[in-house]
Amino acid sequence: MLIGKLFEETPTLHLITSIVDLLIVWFVFYQLINVIKGTKAIQLIKGIFFIIIGRAVSNFLELTTTTQIFDLVLQWGFLAVIVIFQPELRRALEQLGRGKIFKKSTTNREDELEKYREEMITAVKYMAKRRIGALIVFERETGLKDYIETGTPMNADLTAGLLINVFVPNTPLHDGAMIVRDDKIVTAGSYLPLSDSNKIGKELGTRHRAAVGISEVTDAFTIVISEETGDVSTTIDSRLRKNISIEELDEELKKYWIMTSVKKDGGGLFARK
Structure with a gap:
């Protein structure tokens, strides 16, 4: 009854424009999230939300000094966001200019990635048998841009032959890390932080x-092949699994690489490539 009365009192044109306004705002936020998803920028967005919540709480509790500090942070935060998110904003504008905001869904994506998983298993078997040391990193949700920039760009299709050739001893890139994003070898010879x-x-x-x-x-x-023993190990979430079998590696590749890539691709009107 109350809803019906509200519709009667609200002009039809105003109602339509309000709905369109909300849809536009939703679309902009959705695309912003798509652009920064998979990068460290998403962590900064979470930090901004915490600041906004902290400001509201301090204002409610009448913490004058704390509120002023939060206001100062928010005042300069807009400029800081533009500087920090500059690569992501540039990428969004480039996608808009190329008409790639609406992306086609990817069919048979999982089948394609299965082919690359088989290439990876073939390469690991070959290198482990011959004790060729290797370090292969698979980007998942968190972007690895900072580490990609330390290596040599490749942007090549993932094949067993190329994987093996990169890590052959006494070649320029064999000592660094190879970084894989979805089905592409993004870079080789990258430097990674060492654990203490x-x-x-x-x-x-x-x-x-x-x-x-x-x-x-x-x-x-991450997959590691020991140069001394040929043992295959993996790491994720600070956990190191040493000397695993090829069958165990295959399962981990499905879980931590294939499924993550398929999830990132999404599907439907706004599917990510």
């Missing part, structure tokens, strides 16, 4: 410390 954890055995070298290190600061999934 005392839980890592002294018999393990720099590759293992780098693998644990990247898993401590991001949600990346």
Whole structure:
């Protein structure tokens, strides 16, 4: 009854424009989230929300000095956001200019990634058997842009032959980390942060410390092949699994790489590539 009365008192044109206004705001926020998703910017957005909530609470409790500090942070925060999010904002404008805001859904995406998983397994088997040391990092939700920039750009399709050739001893890129984003080798020879954890055995070298290190600061999934033993290890969420079988690696690739990539691609009108 109350809703019906509200519609009667509200002019039809005003109601339509209000709905359109809300849809536009929703669309802008949705696209903003899509642009920054998978980068460290999403963590900064969470921080901004905490600041806004903190300001509201301090104002409610009449904490004058604290409220003024929050106001100062928010006052200069807009400029800081533009500077910090500059790469993401540029990418959004480029997508808008190329007409890629609306993206087509990707069919058979999981089948495509399964093919690349088989290539990865083939390469790992080959390198483990011959004790070719390797460090392969899979980007998941958290962007690895900072670490990608330290390596040599490749932007190549993921194939077993290319994987093996990168890590062949005495080649320029074999000592660094390879970073994989979805089905592309983004870079090779990248530098990763080393873990200081005392839980890592002294018999393990720099590759293992780098693998644990990247898993401590991001949600990346990493494969390590030991140069001394040929053992295959993986890391995720600060956890190191040593000397796993190819079957166990296959399951982890499905869980931490394939499923994450499919989820990121989404589907439907706004599917991400």
